Amino acid sequence: xxxxxxxxxxxxxxxxxxxxxxxxxxxxxxxxxxxxxxxxxxxxxxxxxxxxxxxxxxxxxxxxxxxxxxxxxxxxxxxxxxxxxxxxxxxxxxxxxxxxxxxxxxxxxxxxxxxxxxxxxxx
Amino acid sequence: xxxxxxxxxxxxxxxxxxxxxxxxxxxxxxxxxxxxxxxxxxxxxxxxxxxxxxxxxxxxxxxxxxxxxxxxxxxxxxxxxxxxxxxxxxxxxxxxxxxxxxxxxxxxxxxxxxxxxxxxxxxxxxxxxxxxxxxxxxxxxxxxxxxxxxxxxxxxxxxxxxxxxxxxxxxxxxxxxxxxxxxxxxxxxxxxxxxx
Numbered sequence: 001x002x003x004x005x006x007x008x009x010x011x012x013x014x015x016x017x018x019x020x021x022x023x024x025x026x027x028x029x030x031x032x033x034x035x036x037x038x039x040x041x042x043x044x045x046x047x048x049x050x051x052x053x054x055x056x057x058x059x060x061x062x063x064x065x066x067x068x069x070x071x072x073x074x075x076x077x078x079x080x081x082x083x084x085x086x087x088x089x090x091x092x093x094x095x096x097x098x099x100x101x102x103x104x105x106x107x108x109x110x111x112x113x114x115x116x117x118x119x120x121x122x123x
Numbered sequence: 124x125x126x127x128x129x130x131x132x133x134x135x136x137x138x139x140x141x142x143x144x145x146x147x148x149x150x151x152x153x154x155x156x157x158x159x160x161x162x163x164x165x166x167x168x169x170x171x172x173x174x175x176x177x178x179x180x181x182x183x184x185x186x187x188x189x190x191x192x193x194x195x196x197x198x199x200x201x202x203x204x205x206x207x208x209x210x211x212x213x214x215x216x217x218x219x220x221x222x223x224x225x226x227x228x229x230x231x232x233x234x235x236x237x238x239x240x241x242x243x244x245x246x247x248x249x250x251x252x253x254x255x256x257x258x259x260x261x262x263x264x265x266x267x268x269x270x271x272x273x274x275x276x277x278x279x280x281x282x283x284x285x286x287x288x289x290x291x292x293x294x295x296x297x298x299x300x301x302x303x304x305x306x307x308x309x310x311x312x313x314x315x316x317x318x319x
Contacts, residue, residue, distance in 0.1 A: 008254045008275055009159070009202070015274045016155045016302070017194045021295045023147040029306075030154035031147060037157075037173035038142075044174070045181055 070113035077116075078109060132186035139181060141193045149194050155302055156198040160205060162256055162308040167205070169309055175210055176200040206245045260304050267304070270297050 023031070080088040090112075133141075145153070157169040179185040179200060187196045204210045261267040266287075273283045284294050 009250045011274050011277055012159055012257075013156050013198050013202070014195070014277075015279070016159060017149075017152045017192075017198060018279055019152050019155070019298060020148060021298065023151055026299070027147070027151045030151045030158075033157075033169060034150050034154045034173060037170040038177055040170065041174040041177035041181070044178055 067113075067117075070117055071109050074109045074112040074116060077112065078105075129188070129190040131189045133189060135181065135183045135186070138187040138193070138196075141187070142177070142180070142197070145193070153194055153197055155305070156194075157201055158302070158305045158309050159253065159257075160198075160201050162253060162305050162312075167210075172201045172204055175204055179204075205249050256308060257305065260308060261301070266297055267301055270301060 077088050077090055081090040081092050157172045160172055161167060161169045176197060185200045261271060269287055273286050278286050
């Protein structure tokens with residue numbers, strides 16, 4: 001706005017975009033450049049779409065893999081094992097007691113519930 | 124931007140269709156516009172500008188206003204990328220970091236300001252870079268200096284011919300010469316950066 005330097009590039013762009021000289025052999029490089037850049041953009045867009053699709057599939061499979069009841073059973077099993085109940089059929093590594101694994105507990109319980117579900121299917 | 128009060132936009136699919144339906148003349152002109160914007164020799168190539176502008180258009184992050192011709196819109200997206208922090212390549216970020224850490228020479232000041240200050244200031248600095256690079260390049264070539272002055276006065280077509288005292292063909296030749304200078308600047312910078 002009222003900035004003559006800014007107008008300078010805008011004016012130059014306008015001038016260049018208004019060029020109506022027919023395309024000749026000397027323009028081949030420009031056309032190729034635009035094509036290459038467009039191909040690159042399309043490839044990046046396709047990659048992003050694929051990535052989003054993958055994330056969607058992953059999120060969906062995570063959701064349906066374990067029923068809430070399975071998680072609850074796994075938690076009971078875990079609590080028993082932590083309390084030293086040898087009949088729980090579960091041995092916990094020593095580091096479970098020191099709090100360093102607590103952040104991963106949800107994921108561990110999910111894994112455990114999945115294992116239990118697999119066992120149930122087999123029996 | 125001169126929006127003429129109408130800020131409605133075309134759907135993204137229409138913009139994509141317009142891009143793919145561009146005649147070769149417009150495709151060439153857009154590539155030349157990208158050259159102008161990349162001709163300040165810093166951080167970004169013509170290909171990267173076109174590619175990123177296309178991505179932003181396709182993802183609907185930059186919409187095509189009804190009031191603008193397509194080529195003006197697309198060139199505007201490319202121009203806005205130059206002052207977009209998110210769009211800097213890693214290489215560009217390293218260059219900027221170096222600028223911040225090294226002793227600053229007076230002629231680096233606009234660039235340092237461009238790193239640290241508001242969008243407006245960054246935009247102004249980069250426009251100054253483009254203009255000064257180009258003006259240095261055509262200095263001493265009277266015909267091109269006159270053409271440049273005419274462009275800055277927003278003279279086009281017939282008016283420009285009359286002002287310069289040339290016919291259509293001679294104007295086309297001047298235009299080609301100017302484009303060559305711009306292309307050359309881009310190519311030199313790319314060579315300096317080790318890009319092919």
